[in-house]
Amino acid sequence: MAAKPFASSADLGVKEQTLEVLADGVYALTAEGDPNLGAIEGEDFLVCFEALATPVAARRWLAKLREHTDKPVRYLVLSHYHAVRVLGASAFDAEVIVSSEQTKHLIEERGQQDWESEYGRMPRLFEEPESIPGLTWPTMTFRDKLTIELGGDRGELVLEFLGRGHTEGDIVAWLPKQEIVFAGDLVESQAALYTGDAFHFDWAAGTLDRVKALGARQLIGGRGAIARGRDQVDAAIEQTRDFLLTMQRTVGEAHRSGGTLKDAFAATHEALAPKYGSWPIFEHCLPFDVQRLWDEFSGIERPVIWTAERDRQVWDELQG
Numbered sequence: 001m002a003a004k005p006f007a008s009s010a011d012l013g014v015k016e017q018t019l020e021v022l023a024d025g026v027y028a029l030t031a032e033g034d035p036n037l038g039a040i041e042g043e044d045f046l047v048c049f050e051a052l053a054t055p056v057a058a059r060r061w062l063a064k065l066r067e068h069t070d071k072p073v074r075y076l077v078l079s080h081y082h083a084v085r086v087l088g089a090s091a092f093d094a095e096v097i098v099s100s101e102q103t104k105h106l107i108e109e110r111g112q113q114d115w116e117s118e119y120g121r122m123p124r125l126f127e128e129p130e131s132i133p134g135l136t137w138p139t140m141t142f143r144d145k146l147t148i149e150l151g152g153d154r155g156e157l158v159l160e161f162l163g164r165g166h167t168e169g170d171i172v173a174w175l176p177k178q179e180i181v182f183a184g185d186l187v188e189s190q191a192a193l194y195t196g197d198a199f200h201f202d203w204a205a206g207t208l209d210r211v212k213a214l215g216a217r218q219l220i221g222g223r224g225a226i227a228r229g230r231d232q233v234d235a236a237i238e239q240t241r242d243f244l245l246t247m248q249r250t251v252g253e254a255h256r257s258g259g260t261l262k263d264a265f266a267a268t269h270e271a272l273a274p275k276y277g278s279w280p281i282f283e284h285c286l287p288f289d290v291q292r293l294w295d296e297f298s299g300i301e302r303p304v305i306w307t308a309e310r311d312r313q314v315w316d317e318l319q320g
Helices: 055-065 101-121 200-213 229-256 261-276 282-297 308-318
Strands: 018-023 026-031 034-041 046-049 073-077 096-100 140-142 145-149 156-160 172-175 180-184 218-221
Touching: 018 218, 026 055, 034 172, 034 218, 096 101, 101 140, 101 308, 140 145, 200 229, 200 282, 218 229, 229 261, 229 282, 261 282, 261 308, 282 308
Parallel strands: 046 073, 073 096, 096 140, 180 218
Antiparallel strands: 018 026, 026 034, 034 046, 145 156, 156 172, 172 180
16 A cells, blocks of 8 residues: 555645625635634724735735725734744734734744644645745733724624643634634534644543533634534534544553554544544544644643654654
């Protein structure tokens, strides 16, 4: 059997981007399993959510958004630190770039390595990488909650850290009046999970419980389709939880029985593939997911930094 191409390096097909209006002044961009984005209109300003991997890629989203509003971007919100979410920030000309305190620390600690790692894994997303001016640095941070008053009768936007999950510092953007949540990569709707920098046990329990408790009627996850209605929202959250719990079971059994990392990967692939194997980035992510969870079972509290070299080593061991 031929070796599988490294990560998403062979994924070169163009994905169709779709801008959807979720409510008055609330927009989402989806792209067939590529990273999702969002925007919320205030009375005389915009809040944008996520920034894509390069300024050139971000400008394509902004051109679509400008067909609906010409308000200036006051806030650019970063849900977490991963390169494909943040390195396009300069295109927005935002007055303020917002993240959690934890995310700012992670950029300081591992932002450059993550940039190099993700560029190697997902080159298609880095359209004209020379347009990236450098690491993206938040100019405003918060620990638990930040509320932005949108003005007029638009209500408020609540940015909130709900617990460790996809990374140590993920935040959501919650619109209580419109009952819409931009969940970032804490929830995926019909897309596989990347958990290489995750806290699997916190995420599957309290963090997802707190996302669910918001009571959203529309949810935009990090990738995949928009979930509409409480049933779809809850299904997206529970699909995310099921993926995590299945991994905990299979990797945990291999770890406790004295098996190898490769044993854990094989069992996890077998358990997840029937339900999730056809979803975006499943094969790409699973080796890194299993390695991180194996580390957690081994007592490694915080994720080991991914480098381009470590990516290849894990891939060759598990998917090669």
